[in-house]
Amino acid sequence: MSTCTRKIPIARPSLGEEEAEAARRAILSGWITQGPEVAAFEEEFASYVGAPHACAVSSCTTALHLALHALGVGPGDEVVTVSHSFIATANAVRYCGAVPVFVDIDPRTYNMDPGLVEGAITPRTRAIIPVHQMGIPCDMPAILEIASRRGLPVVEDAACAIGSEMLIDDRWERIGRPHGTISCFSFHPRKILTTGDGGMLTTADPELDRRFRLLRQHGMSVPDTVRHSASTVIFEEYPVVGFNYRMTDIQAAIGRVQLEKLPAMLARRRDLADRYTGILLGIDGLEPLALPAWARTNFQSNPVRVTPRFPLTRDAVIQALLDRGVSTRRGIMNAHQEPSYTGTGLWSLPHSEHARDQVLLLPLYDTMDPDDQAYILDQLRELAGRES
Missing domain, CATH: 3.90.1150.10 (Aspartate Aminotransferase, domain 1)
Structure with a gap:
């Protein structure tokens, strides 16, 4: 049995008084669920990665599920991705009733081998999910060329990749612009930027962003932030079956401080x-x-x-x-x-x-x-x- 007194963890969240004060501010505001802090975090996150739209959710797993669901992936469909990832990547495909089709990785980068993607596509393929594993960028230009030629959306699993960059047309661009159709991030404590748990979807498509926002809050036609600030009575409707995938304002307040420190x-x-x-x-x-x-x-x-x-x-x-x-x-x-x-x-x-x-x-x-x-x-x- 080891008698070593030194204990070095694999990771440690970088949280301090600033995050504690931000959480306190949210708690004392009286609005602790999805509200103004979430909206501010979304705006600041979108600005950081260079995305037109960012939608905060409860985890990267729910972000991946929402992305596929919003794209219409369903039972009997296939999604080309990698097995070499946290189980959530494949699970999100199965949540939709679809089947993950695994391709191997490039042993140097630990990411999807673009040379294997074409051979994995069938008439049932509805999307491709490359994973920026451990924060290491995928070869997105090669993957996007195949996706464009085959008419397939690309959902980037960027769970680990906040702050990572790729050289595109002689310019460094951050993961999450996005380069594919949608990017999905994680704020789990093992990640560099943490909110305790939480996730974010980024996209350049305003219709997809609108759908994410509808689906993350039970399919509610009028967000509760709008109802509570209205001067007249508003009754919401539920036109679609949605999910409870919201981020809280407490988490978002912490995330805003973390983003400044990033x-x-x-x-x-x-x-x-x-x-x-x-x-x-x-x-x-x-x-x-x-x-x-x-x-x-x-x-x-x-x-x-x-x-x-x-x-x-x-x-x-x-x-x-x-x-x-x-x-x-x-x-x-x-x-x-x-x-x-x-x-x-x-x-x-x-x-x-x-x-x-x-x-x-x-x-x-x-x-x-x-x-x-x-x-x-x-x-x-x-x-x-x-x-x-």
């Missing part, structure tokens, strides 16, 4: 990631992330592949680090390897499976102590010197 948080994370990469490149058997020249990640996570040249297996490294007080995580899961997806298809996804089994995620958060990072790197050097 540039500094991103800069700090990138500095830490650069230090990791510089040292890891000198440790035989460990492969840090190698970004393509057209991508800037936010380093939502810091993946390292443990190759057969390393004296320990990936799982043994995870345990050895835990014994030394360092929390890590395995590589991103694969939906097709989970019991809930057993029998849903005969998938050949070797790169996805290797990534799950060979990659570990090192601790990374903007308040990380440099001494803790140095300690982690020292432990990896020591493990690298072990006899196989």
Whole structure:
């Protein structure tokens, strides 16, 4: 049993007095459900990513579901996506009664391999969901070319990607403009920008944005903010079956503070990631992330592949680090390897499976102590010197 007293978490939300004061302000305002803070957060978020429209919801899972539902995805339809993602990506497809069709990833970027998308499209395909995994941008131009040619909408799962950028036509553009039809973000505590939980949809299509807003609030024809501010009596109607997918004003108030802090948080994370990469490149058997020249990640996570040249297996490294007080995580899961997806298809996804089994995620958060990072790197050097 380990006697190490050092405890380094895999992640830590960057929340402080400013967020506490923002939550207090919302609570004392008397309006704590979806209201003026949500509207302000939506406007500020849209401005940050460069999107015409942003709609706040209760999670990225509900954002993905709303996106597909609003696009008309339903029973018997297919959606091309990756298995190599948190289970919510595939689950959102199944919430619509549709079937996720999985393609493999590019082993360098851990994202959808665009060269496999065309072959996965059938007459039943209704959408494509690329995932900006761990904040690493997908090859969107290649995916969008296929989608445009085949007349398919693209829903970007940008759960991890706030602040990440792509080089498009010699210009850096933020994930979420969106480049596809819709982008979906998460504000879970493991994400860089957190509201405790919550999500956001961005789109350039005003009709889709209108539909998101209708569906997130039970299909209510008149939002309660309008009813409460009206000088005459207004009775709402429910023209469609909707959902209770709203964000609260307390969450949005916190999100607005987090958005202000985001540039500094991103800069700090990138500095830490650069230090990791510089040292890891000198440790035989460990492969840090190698970004393509057209991508800037936010380093939502810091993946390292443990190759057969390393004296320990990936799982043994995870345990050895835990014994030394360092929390890590395995590589991103694969939906097709989970019991809930057993029998849903005969998938050949070797790169996805290797990534799950060979990659570990090192601790990374903007308040990380440099001494803790140095300690982690020292432990990896020591493990690298072990006899196989």
